[in-house]
Amino acid sequence: MQEPPKIEFPCPGYPIKVLGEAGDTLYSLVMEVMDEHAPGFDRERTTVKDSGKGRFQSVTVYITATGVEQLETIHQALRANPVTKVVL
Template sequence: MTQKTPPKIEFPCPDYPIKVLGEAGDVLQSLVIEVMTKHAPGFDPERITIKDSGKGRWQSVTVFITATGIEQLEAIHNDLRANPVTKIVL
């Protein structure tokens, strides 16, 4: 078998999606906005999409940023995961 390498991201990468899954509510939404404002200034909060799970216990929050580098993406991931309301960051 040949080993496949993941595709390379060319930076800056406009419209880079970040999806955060966690406990439904204002805390998750506020956290996502706070982290994006800190690490991706200029992101458009009007493009945030929020989807509730079938029973409403969980939410997915998707934002689109201009990714500027691996360091930025790692910082976003680390800040989002530091809060217990967050379960998964994609």
């Protein structure tokens, strides 16, 4: 068995994808969480994609990951809102 790759911190350009219900709430939530836990992330690289039927969206941001604790905190903050379905 192969071990997953180890991340070296800080890790610039670390992608976080959030899947959830389409609408302004998801995007606003992601921006708020990133501003709090990954200040200075590149908003210009943020992408929003709608699902085929438009019911769901994915929001992808790129941050400089500073450690496992930061990533776990971001994940928990995003999952705390019911609009979020999956955080990758």
